[in-house]
Amino acid sequence: MSRSTFLVAALPLFAATLAFAQFVPLVDKRYKYPDEIPYKADTDFLARGGQTGYNRCNSTTEGQNSLCQTAFTNSIDDFCLWAPINPNSVVGDVEGEMVAWCTKPGHGARTIPAGTLTGVQFMKTPDYVQVVGFLDQTKINLAAGDFGGEMDPHGADLRGNPLGGLLYSNAFGTDKNNFKQVIEWHNFIGGNAFCFKACDPAGPNAAHFCEHIFDRIGCAYNAPNNAQNGVFESCLGENQDFPGVYVTNGVTQTYQQPPESLGPITSIPYTARVPASSSCSQFKSEELFAAAATVTPPAPTSSSITTPGTQTQTTQTGSATTKPGSNPTSVPQTTSGSTSSSTGPPPSQTSNDASTLAISGAASILGAIFAGLFLS
Numbered sequence: 403m404s405r406s407t408f409l410v411a412a413l414p415l416f417a418a419t420l421a422f423a424q425f426v427p428l429v430d431k432r433y434k435y436p437d438e439i440p441y442k443a444d445t446d447f448l449a450r451g452g453q454t455g456y457n458r459c460n461s462t463t464e465g466q467n468s469l470c471q472t473a474f475t476n477s478i479d480d481f482c483l484w485a486p487i488n489p490n491s492v493v494g495d496v497e498g499e500m501v502a503w504c505t506k507p508g509h510g511a512r513t514i515p516a517g518t519l520t521g522v523q524f525m526k527t528p529d530y531v532q533v534v535g536f537l538d539q540t541k542i543n544l545a546a547g548d549f550g551g552e553m554d555p556h557g558a559d560l561r562g563n564p565l566g567g568l569l570y571s572n573a574f575g576t577d578k579n580n581f582k583q584v585i586e587w588h589n590f591i592g593g594n595a596f597c598f599k600a601c602d603p604a605g606p607n608a609a610h611f612c613e614h615i616f617d618r619i620g621c622a623y624n625a626p627n628n629a630q631n632g633v634f635e636s637c638l639g640e641n642q643d644f645p646g647v648y649v650t651n652g653v654t655q656t657y658q659q660p661p662e663s664l665g666p667i668t669s670i671p672y673t674a675r676v677p678a679s680s681s682c683s684q685f686k687s688e689e690l691f692a693a694a695a696t697v698t699p700p701a702p703t704s705s706s707i708t709t710p711g712t713q714t715q716t717t718q719t720g721s722a723t724t725k726p727g728s729n730p731t732s733v734p735q736t737t738s739g740s741t742s743s744s745t746g747p748p749p750s751q752t753s754n755d756a757s758t759l760a761i762s763g764a765a766s767i768l769g770a771i772f773a774g775l776f777l778s
């Protein structure tokens with residue numbers, strides 16, 4: 403080829419390489435709230451396309467069509483979950499495009515309709531705040547029966563799930579007008595339960611408490627808790643163990659989550675310890691979520707909703723078996739003799755499906771770029 407033809411052909415390659423050189427992982431991006439919030443935190447157009455929504459959310463974006471991707475975890479009456487844009491969605495299909503659904507207006511986001519949340523426990527510990535609960539997930543656009551998956555600010559391509567999703571909290575200081583950016587967090591949702599842990603950005607172990615690599619074993623192992631359906635409470639608590647870390651016969655071990663290619667996870671060699679909690683204050687849901695009363699849920703899409711009643715026999719024994727959120731991407735458990743109500747998900751429905759695909763997708767695209775450079 404002629405020199406000029408070569409240059410024209412090579413230009414997109416250089417552009418792609420430049421874009422890659424400037425790539426910044428989502429967890430390395432810092433924006434003070436509210437002044438520094440960009441329109442979109444993610445400006446990359448790699449394998450998964452661009453960021454679906456936006457981060458600058460205000461009264462003009464507020465409402466049930468909002469595509470706001472800036473979430474908050476402040477308190478039991480003021481938190482957001484990541485949930486789908488469109489009704490009847492499966493988490494594994496849309497984890498990169500989730501938007502913020504919040505318990506009250508004021509964040510420029512969607513509002514979780516009244517009656518969606520059927521039990522919530524907010525927990526503040528030395529290193530994180532965590533909100534765990536039960537819900538009718540169809541009211542925030544999840545398909546009935548979807549056992550869901552995990553959102554976190556990493557993902558195989560380091561752009562986060564959702565892409566560009568940001569989280570803020572006023573729970574880590576005394577000034578309730580100071581919303582700190584939460585760098586490490588994880589949110590499991592599905593099986594009519596959720597858990598959302600936001601790690602204190604000043605904590606030395608934030609990345610461990612909010613570990614993101616155990617995406618197939620759900621809330622029971624990533625956010626062990628004693629939340630109960632029908633109960634709305636805000637508590638103080640001790641820290642959990644780091645997800646995946648456990649002690650057997652005095653020896654500290656780290657669980658290795660098997661790759662999905664090896665098939666469903668049928669057993670886990672430990673039960674996660676539920677840390678002690680204290681100072682719980684209980685509330686009525688109407689007093690917490692009054693502002694949501696006027697919000698209409700999306701039209702029901704199916705009548706086969708799994709009732710949360712299968713998970714209510716929670717005890718405080720430390721068994722993770724029947725805890726809320728043991729359903730999202732978790733496995734059938736036989737470790738406790740007390741109840742056996744956890745049914746476990748179909749093994750194919752975990753967020754890991756999508757991230758596994760993303761790994762191979764990103765690798766082949768980068769491989770193509772570099773192969774092209776060597777050829778030229």
Ligand SMILES: *[C@@H]1O[C@H](CO)[C@@H](O)[C@H](O)[C@H]1NC(C)=O
Nearest residue numbers: 441456457458459460462463
């Ligand atoms: C409100 O949010 C929209 C969408 O992000 C943005 O375009 C607009 O500039 C914002 N308005 C203000 C006053 O910040």
